[in-house]
Amino acid sequence: MTKLTGNHYIDGAWVAGGTTFQSDPVTGDPVTVQSGGKAEVDAAMQAAEAAFETYGWTSREERAAFLEAIADKIEARGDDLTAYGTAETGLPEARLNGERGRTTGQLRLFADHIRKADYLDVRLDAALPDRAPLPRPDLRMIQRPLGPVAVFGASNFPLAFSTAGGDTAAALAAGCPVVYKGHPGHPATGEIVAQAIAAAVETTGMPKGTFGFVQSNTNEAGEALVQHPLTxxxxxxxxxxxxxxxxxxxxxxxxxIPFFGELGAINPVFVLPAASAARAAETGKGWAGSLTMGVGQFCTNPGVVVIKDADADAFIDAAEAALKDVAPAAMLTGGTAEGYRKGVETISGAANVTTRLQAPGEGRKAGPALFVVSAADWLANEDLAIEMFGPAGVVIRADTDEEMLSVARGLHGQLTCTLQMDDGDTGIGQKLVPILERKAGRLLVNAFPTGVEVADSMVHGGPFPASTNFGATSVGTLAIRRFLRPVCYQNMPTALLPEDLRHG
Incomplete structure (x- = not known):
């Protein structure tokens, strides 16, 4: 097994600092971890700022090779990552192995992306010295990196959204050093990935402060990262x-400063009339499978279904039958389990909500839950729209097409909205799409949203409160744009221009 230090990685060295805490794994022994604060954050940010003077001017090829080296170093530690990851989070081995592949895949995707250079959006307006009545200067525009970026790890993806996850990969690809706050739910997993990045920094000759890693189980480090003047x-x-x-x-x-927060959603599914008449039970069973995938701990978990009342019983009965077969399972952290139970209690105690299933779950384990409410009661009680973040769902029974549209209009910002539809549903679909595209970053038809493809065209974000910046995505190559800004160079000597602006 990889030897753990329990320390922070700052300016190219593994160092102690702050207090300590014990991890809380699902299985196996806890590990002792340093818990850093303002001092450790400041040291890491100072190192990142110093590194930016060099790293921000590296070539695209140099950064691409660095990203690929990180992927290689992660793969070399694959068995240890799976062992620690399953122990700390309770996620199955197959899921961790798949997530590791996604993590290395998106690193290599960004390497390919920056080699192509399209993301730079280079624009050239040649000088027109003879233009009347005024000449035009030589103007060149390109996207340039912002500087040091702070990244917070996610509990539900200990690899793909954590130490070397999408935010880190995008920022490093853009030319921004990263200071990462380790997630206390998987500190050993996080450190092993940090060791992989540290090894890649060394083998590729990147500046020592290009990546910093501060472990913490308190709010102090996170607040210090956001408020640090160099972030x-x-x-x-x-x-x-x-x-x-x-x-x-x-x-x-x-x-x-820009804060690109992905904050979750209820990701509604609209089962349209022709589809529900033809396959309500089949769709209900499929929804139950998506709802309980990963113990419901996906930010794209489809927590709400809207369906016409005439076919709702078949959908609900099939979903309930499928959910009854799902045993309680360990959640990612004790806090996640407690938060899920509170959400379930809130929905189950609301007026005019019918509880069809509420499986028991104790300690860190959680079981599925199913609730039913009318569209009128849903619209009258905004508290029903909370994200339970677990294997619980709400079915909204709509009497009319207009009630379906009213539910859509009343939605807050979402990561996804889904239509289950057949050929006869085109008419109502044409009414829903203009509403839903203002509510979500991704619209789906005849699928469920609990799979986020890492690709050029993916959008994982949405209007507030799904995310804090509706124009951004945290998945896909467009994510790099979050850490860039346009700079125009006027009459600049060639020797002073960024390399990618020196030709043309």
Whole structure:
């Protein structure tokens, strides 16, 4: 097994600092971990700023090779990552292996992406010295990296959204050093990936402060990262409450910075009339499978279904039967399990909500739950729209097409909205899509949203409160744009231009 230090990685060295805490694994022995604060964050940010003077001017090829080296180093530690990851999170081995492949795959995807150079959006307007009545200067525009970026790990993806996850990969690809706050739910897994990045820094000759890793189980380190004057942007995936608090800190700084927070959603599924008449039971069973995948701990978990009342019984009966076969399972952290139980209690105690299933779950384990409510009662009680973040769902029975449209209009921002539809549903679909595309970053037809493809065209984000920036995505190559800004160079000597602007 890889030897753990329990320390922070700052300016190219593994160092102690702060207090300590014990991890809380599902199985196996806990590990002792340093819990850093303002001092460790400041040291890491200072190193990142120093590194940016070099790293921000590396070539695209140099950064691509660095990203590929990180992927290679992660793969070399694959068995240890799976062992620690399953022990810390309770996720099955197959899931961790698949997530590791996604993590290395997106690193290599960004390497390919920056080699192509399209993301730079280079624009050239040649000088027109003879233009009347005024000459035009030589103008060249390109996207340039922002500077040091703070990244927060996500509990539900200990690899793909954590230490070397999408935010880190995108920022490093853009030319931004990263200071990462380790997630206390999987500190050993996080450190092994950090060791992989550290090894890649060394083998590729990148500046020592290009990547920093600060472990912590308190709010101090996170708040210090967001408020540090050298932080230029933040990538965050987590709860609405935690993300909104950090977002407010970012906006309250003397110099506000972009905070790219992905805060979750209820991801509604609209089962349209022709589809529900033809396959309500089949769709209900499929929804139950998506709802309980990974114990419901996906930010794209489809927590709400809207269906016409005439076919709702068949859908609900099939979903309930499928959910009864799902045994309680361990959630990612004790806090996640407690939060899920509170959400279930809130929905089950609401007026005019019928509880069809509420499986028992104790300690860190959680079982599925199923609730039913009319569209009128849903629209009258905004508290029903909470994200339970677990294997629980709400079915909304709509009497008319207009009630379906009213539910859509009343939605807050979402990561996804889904239509289950057949050929006869085109008419109502044409009415729903203009509403739903204003509510979500991704619209689906005849699928379920609990799979996010890492690809050029993917959007994983949406209007607030699904995310804090509706124009961004945290998955896919467009994610790099979060950590870039346009700079125009006027009449600049060639020797002073970025390499990618020196020709043309």
């Amino acid at each position: 230029r942007a933040v990538g965050f995936t987590g709860s609405f409450r935690g993300g909104k608090a950090l977002f407010d800190l970012a906006m309250a700084r003397p110099e506000p």
